[in-house]
Amino acid sequence: MAVREEGVALRPFSGVDALERTLQETVHLKVTTGVTNATISHSQAFAFEKDELLHCGLHIVLNDVEKITKAATPLVQNDGDIDWVVLAEDGVRAAVRGSQIVKTGAIGELTAEIEVARAEEPNSGLVLGHPHASRTIKFLLVHNKSIDTTSSTKPRTKGAILGAVTFDLLIQPAEETLQPIPLTDELRKEFNIDQSSWFFFKTEAEDMLDSETLDGAFQFYVDDEMLRKYSGAARSIRESFQWTLFGLVVTNLILTIHPLLKSEEAADIKPTSAINRLFQSIYSKSKDFREKWPERISQSPQAALSKALASGNAAAKIISLLESNVEEEQDDHE
């Protein structure tokens, strides 16, 4: 059962744990695109090319309707007190950022497959009818009426959530790289930083963990003249510069994220967030750090930074850069 930070149980109804387990085991989302079929489970994500998202087929698949019904009905006073709902919610890059009840019905009418969207046809509705942002599909069982009850462990309010499973539909990020933005004198003035500053890391805490794009999570600026000269520099110099920038970005990221990880929002970092993807990529060689990076950064930002800067073959690459000779650089110039 989900528990709030202060220790209060969410959905505190007797039997809710068993129901949520049953839903997680038996309810899946079948995704159909022009080129692939896939089935994903609770809290998993499927990434689309942007064009595919508008035309994909989506079906909620219930492997054992009877088992779900049996797990759900003990929670309520009457068997008919439960409805199922399929809800679609916009990701953060949708302009409206709305929600859409796609389908709903009584639990007695549950079938083994619920069509959410038909493949090959343009999907419709406020959330499904556009390809501009990721979205979450939720299948929920809810109490369908408000009743008087003396039991504190039975739902009494219409809309009370008995159980839910969620699936994330993502847009495959286009070639996502850490691209510095030119830092001009005007921007230095705007950021209120010294005119000799050659680097600035800018972020808004409230967006950082949530954003689905890297430049929505943070922007890093590098002196415009440095960036102009970078393209004409020798390869080994360019690589050294890249390492310097990478080190600065990772250091700033970890310093900024460390305090945020103690907030309530951090408990629910979405797989769709760009920061999640970035740290999974940085820690790709370490299963432990890749899967538990928020915990590891929270425990020891210094150790997490050390681990991040050791990613890939960092030591070998740095040594090879130190060994590179002048002739090589001159060759590169030509």
Next chain:
Amino acid sequence: MNEPPGYPIITRDNALKLGTRYQKQVAESATKLRKLAPLEDEESYVQTRVLGNYRFDYEVLEGIAHRFFVDTIGLSKMSDKQEMFASTAREIIDSYPPLVVQDLDFWRYLGLVTFRDYVFEINGRMQPGDYGGLDSQIDRWELIEGLRWAFRLAKEPNDEYLSLIREASELAGRTSNVRESYISNIIRPSWAKHQPAARAFIEVALEGEPLFDDFSKGSTKLDRKMNLFQQRVGESQNNVLLPYLDQDEAAVLFRTLK
């Protein structure tokens, strides 16, 4: 409609370039500018996004924009213009499909071309965060603020929910902080994307002894009574599926939280 398929957009990169040129115009002006002079090559920054066979009706947009600029002539208070833009955003939502309305690049086009004068007038500048030159803090772009204000509260026949907080505030002799109340209680909270819940919140917050926010200097979080109520409503979405409730049902739930 004889337009070719597609609808107008400005990409993030082009928006930043175009917006920076407008901001330069502001910075280089010896006097305080009242309006920006349109750039001659503005059209070169605009692209057309083609999705299926959808054809954009430009005349409808021109009509909506014309009405907005005529209706705001003579309005001196910025908050009145912002409220008026929320009504205009509702017209845009009603006139075009989600394919267009949900596209941030379409709103960059509106912010830098169709409603550029409005964005500039409200902010007195053209910074990236005002029109969408960056992808961050989307709900602070001037037009997105109006869009979400409209989407969450507008309701036929007379869109009364768009202005209820202001009207109640004026009745109580409070004239400031109205816009901040809309932003922090309706535009930003994620639970308020469920329209009946957003309207029910306003209804319950203002009935009986109305709750208002005090953002003035020296005030504390405890002085933002509407905002404290909003936070309780936000917590309720962990246990209750708000989009499953109609406005009356949501209001019943929220009264127990007030």
